[in-house]
Amino acid sequence: MRAAPAGPSGVRVLRVLRVYGRILVAGFRRQSAYLAAAFGGLVANTMFGLLKVAILFATVRAAGGELEGYDVALMSTYIWVSQGLLGSVNLFGRIDIADRIKDGDVAVDFLRPLDVQAAAITTEVGRSLFNLIPRGIPSVLIGGLVVGMALPDDPAAYLLGALSILLGITVSAATVYLVVAAPGFWLVETRGLQLLYMVVSGFLAGLFVPIWIFPHWLETLAQATPFPSMMMYPVDIVSGRVDTSGALVLVAAQVAWLVGVAALGQVLTRAGRRHLEVQGG
Amino acid sequence: MADTVPPTGLRDRLRPYRAVLASRARSQTSYRASFTLDLASSLLIGVVELAEIWVLFHSVTEIGGLDFAQVLLVFGLADLCFSLADMSFGHCDNLPTYLRAGTLDVFYLRPQPLLLQLVTSDISLRRLSRALVGATALTVGLVVNDIAWSPAHVLMVIVAVISGYATFAGMFVWAGGAQFFLIEGAETTNAFVYGGRYAATQPASVWNRPLWAVFGFFFPMAFTGFLPALWLLGIEPPYGLPDGVGWCAPIAAAWTWAWALLSWRLGVRHYQGGGG
Numbered sequence: 001m002r003a004a005p006a007g008p009s010g011v012r013v014l015r016v017l018r019v020y021g022r023i024l025v026a027g028f029r030r031q032s033a034y035l036a037a038a039f040g041g042l043v044a045n046t047m048f049g050l051l052k053v054a055i056l057f058a059t060v061r062a063a064g065g066e067l068e069g070y071d072v073a074l075m076s077t078y079i080w081v082s083q084g085l086l087g088s089v090n091l092f093g094r095i096d097i098a099d100r101i102k103d104g105d106v107a108v109d110f111l112r113p114l115d116v117q118a119a120a121i122t123t124e125v126g127r128s129l130f131n132l133i134p135r136g137i138p139s140v141l142i143g144g145l146v147v148g149m150a151l152p153d154d155p156a157a158y159l160l161g162a163l164s165i166l167l168g169i170t171v172s173a174a175t176v177y178l179v180v181a182a183p184g185f186w187l188v189e190t191r192g193l194q195l196l197y198m199v200v201s202g203f204l205a206g207l208f209v210p211i212w213i214f215p216h217w218l219e220t221l222a223q224a225t226p227f228p229s230m231m232m233y234p235v236d237i238v239s240g241r242v243d244t245s246g247a248l249v250l251v252a253a254q255v256a257w258l259v260g261v262a263a264l265g266q267v268l269t270r271a272g273r274r275h276l277e278v279q280g281g
Numbered sequence: 282m283a284d285t286v287p288p289t290g291l292r293d294r295l296r297p298y299r300a301v302l303a304s305r306a307r308s309q310t311s312y313r314a315s316f317t318l319d320l321a322s323s324l325l326i327g328v329v330e331l332a333e334i335w336v337l338f339h340s341v342t343e344i345g346g347l348d349f350a351q352v353l354l355v356f357g358l359a360d361l362c363f364s365l366a367d368m369s370f371g372h373c374d375n376l377p378t379y380l381r382a383g384t385l386d387v388f389y390l391r392p393q394p395l396l397l398q399l400v401t402s403d404i405s406l407r408r409l410s411r412a413l414v415g416a417t418a419l420t421v422g423l424v425v426n427d428i429a430w431s432p433a434h435v436l437m438v439i440v441a442v443i444s445g446y447a448t449f450a451g452m453f454v455w456a457g458g459a460q461f462f463l464i465e466g467a468e469t470t471n472a473f474v475y476g477g478r479y480a481a482t483q484p485a486s487v488w489n490r491p492l493w494a495v496f497g498f499f500f501p502m503a504f505t506g507f508l509p510a511l512w513l514l515g516i517e518p519p520y521g522l523p524d525g526v527g528w529c530a531p532i533a534a535a536w537t538w539a540w541a542l543l544s545w546r547l548g549v550r551h552y553q554g555g556g557g
Contacts, residue, residue, distance in 0.1 A: 037468060048472070054489065062344050063341045209336050213340055
């Protein structure tokens with residue numbers, strides 16, 4: 001970091017934060033160019049949401065009106081909030097940096113005075129945050145108006161929920177980086193990994209069925225992965241399924257997964273960089 | 282060579298398509314490790330989709346009046362048909378990429394119908410493993426359920442599979458035609474193609490009237506699995522539909538293809554070329 005002039009460490013931290021803030025805004029603005037795509041996504045989200053309403057409401061009713069703590073209203077909130085997050089939480093396993101790593105173009109990125117992993121994740125989070133506007137909020141509004149839903153009365157649920165959504169988005173970006181992008185330093189083709197991520201993440205993140213309805217062993221298995229941190233936990237907090245202390249536990253779990261996934265991604269990036277240099281890239 | 286003697290018989294006319302498909306199949310299977318991984322991933326997709334339904338039945342015995350064994354029959358029929366259609370028509374989804382890159386124009390240079398070329402330009406053999414999940418579910422569904430077997434029941438299974446395959450194939454073509462207009466908004470059609478697959482594997486008795494209008498009749502997803510399955514099981518259809526409504530599956534397929542071909546024609550007419 002010779003480019004950065006020497007100064008008190010507090011100033012330096014601020015400067016670094018400002019750089020990543022700009023990257024975040026750039027990602028946000030870049031995504032705003034794809035409004036037609038966002039509209040298409042919203043149509044798909046809404047249609048899937050209505051089908052989820054049909055099958056999950058029928059399941060709750062078949063269970064006598066209450067299923068593992070879910071009544072029809074709470075199930076509705078789960079459905080529409082999770083559909084709304086679908087445009088922002090990365091359950092598809094696609095990330096731009098993956099192609100650059102695979103092709104070796106990432107060698108150029110390593111020359112910049114930025115951390116490759118942090119910059120890639122920040123860009124993704126910026127794009128995801130934009131998607132909350134055309135896909136996230138309308139999904140919840142449509143669901144609320146057409147089907148109706150339960151909302152928590154505790155203002156803390158909304159504050160913690162917003163934090164939890166941000167963490168969920170970041171955990172998903174960091175996990176895609178770790179599982180799909182970083183292996184590209186060693187593998188020629190990462191499409192199989194992307195496909196595998198897509199199949200497993202949606203199911204274990206609780207996209208189609210809340211993980212709390214899973215058989216016990218499957219629920220435990222899901223919680224041993226970062227996937228519930230991406231979607232299930234934020235939805236639990238926003239919908240008021242858990243109280244404040246429960247929400248704090250879930251947020252702590254999200255932070256722990258973020259630290260773990262990001263640290264592993266950093267280790268792989270450093271090893272990959274050495275590998276790249278050995279190849280003479 | 283063909284340029285001296287114009288092709289006359291059907292066999293001759295089909296030869297170029299066969300050659301392309303055979304080359305695609307060879308190219309996919311030549312990288313053994315990659316192909317095995319692809320097959321495994323596709324298999325997992327099918328298994329997870331089945332698991333999404335199974336976890337619901339973990340907590341209740343009946344949804345929409347059907348138990349798990351009966352839903353297995355609905356899922357098996359619909360998912361087998363979708364997987365087969367996805368294998369042979371699914372690459373119509375790549376049309377926006379061709380449109381953006383301008384590579385679609387190459388097809389215009391060849392003396393063959395555009396749609397036929399696009400459909401036969403690829404075949405995704407990896408999706409065979411996913412069809413295996415649907416086929417297994419269908420077989421188990423046919424064995425464990427109490428079906429009063431007669432020649433008509435055997436015929437119904439055959440009619441349902443062929444019509445269901447044609448219906449889903451028509452959905453891919455319909456979506457392909459719409460892509461000429463949507464380009465960036467390609468995901469819009471996913472609501473009905475992939476949303477349709479999700480709908481088709483559900484017991485449709487849980488749908489309300491608006492959903493029946495969309496996925497029961499306009500995009501006739503209920504005819505790919507649910508309604509034929511009801512007839513096989515001897516269960517009365519919901520909303521006062523006649524008992525034998527499952528036999529209308531071929532009409533549903535024809536209806537889908539009418540929309541598909543209309544959509545495709547409009548799309549091709551709208552297309553102005555990639556500027557090549």
